[in-house]
Amino acid sequence: KSSKIQYFNNPMWPGEAHSIKVEEILFKEKSEYQEVLVFESAAYGKVLVLDGIVQLTEKDECAYQEMIAHLPLCSIESPKNVLVVGGGDGGVLREVSRHSSVEHIDICEIDKMVIDASRKYFPELAVGFEDPRVHLHVGDAIDFLKRAPEGKYDAIIVDSSDPVGPAQELVEKPFFDTIAKALRPGGVLCNMAESMWLHTHLIQDMISVCRETFKGSVHYAWASVPTYPSGVIGFILCSTEGPPVDFVKPINPIEKIQGADKHGRELRFYNSQMHSAAFALPTFLKREVSLL
Numbered sequence: 001k002s003s004k005i006q007y008f009n010n011p012m013w014p015g016e017a018h019s020i021k022v023e024e025i026l027f028k029e030k031s032e033y034q035e036v037l038v039f040e041s042a043a044y045g046k047v048l049v050l051d052g053i054v055q056l057t058e059k060d061e062c063a064y065q066e067m068i069a070h071l072p073l074c075s076i077e078s079p080k081n082v083l084v085v086g087g088g089d090g091g092v093l094r095e096v097s098r099h100s101s102v103e104h105i106d107i108c109e110i111d112k113m114v115i116d117a118s119r120k121y122f123p124e125l126a127v128g129f130e131d132p133r134v135h136l137h138v139g140d141a142i143d144f145l146k147r148a149p150e151g152k153y154d155a156i157i158v159d160s161s162d163p164v165g166p167a168q169e170l171v172e173k174p175f176f177d178t179i180a181k182a183l184r185p186g187g188v189l190c191n192m193a194e195s196m197w198l199h200t201h202l203i204q205d206m207i208s209v210c211r212e213t214f215k216g217s218v219h220y221a222w223a224s225v226p227t228y229p230s231g232v233i234g235f236i237l238c239s240t241e242g243p244p245v246d247f248v249k250p251i252n253p254i255e256k257i258q259g260a261d262k263h264g265r266e267l268r269f270y271n272s273q274m275h276s277a278a279f280a281l282p283t284f285l286k287r288e289v290s291l292l
């Protein structure tokens, strides 16, 4: 018997609900941090939900994972050391691994149950953990970044859930300060940055904090993800003081490494045109987050 999952009145999107037809519940348990739910849906393949919030579906995860990984990595000449914060489903690791210049990938995910559930139900994402360059740290990214060596990383990707629950502190200035310290001069941060339709106050706050913290450039980009509330998700791209980074025109275009990855997986969403187009912003957003 199929039912539908409705998420009402989450503080992140009060007054609206989003429903997906459920074919079968595959996994549902409470971890130390959140409720982890996996179900087979009628229209989007398998779906991963944390505390009632859709994290990814098999059908449209490519948009988010490819954009959050390649927007930063295609903006710098030859990324070598990369850190992924969150991302316990492995999808971002799968995308970072496409870059042959990358030599070392650290990932810090707080909830082991997310990793285990992904390995069992989302093998085409968890494949990212198999790359020999990947070093998994299960723990709090706040502590991990405090201990990170200064200037170690060329790129840091914050693939977090919403700032309600375990990811709450990941949008605060002290955390961004530790990120800036862990990046090399001219290093880049790509941070999940919510929806331009729902969260312009939060985006404004994040951009203001990033402008204080990252003395290179700060940009906002976005992509279409149909199963996220309002159907879009944003990314904040920052660079530290040093060699300037022009985020809008990729100097390390993905077409250079075009073709399938070692598992035969082709890109499904990202390309250099989508990269540049992602930084074109609607007028209301430019006005509201002073990006005019």
Ligand SMILES: NCCCN[C@H]1CC[C@H](N)CC1
Residues within 6 Å of the ligand: 053, 054, 055, 056, 064, 087, 088, 089, 091, 159, 160, 161, 162, 192, 194, 228, 229, 233
């Ligand atoms: N690693 C999968 C995506 C995690 N990030 C998402 C950003 C938007 C949120 N509403 C849900 C999680």
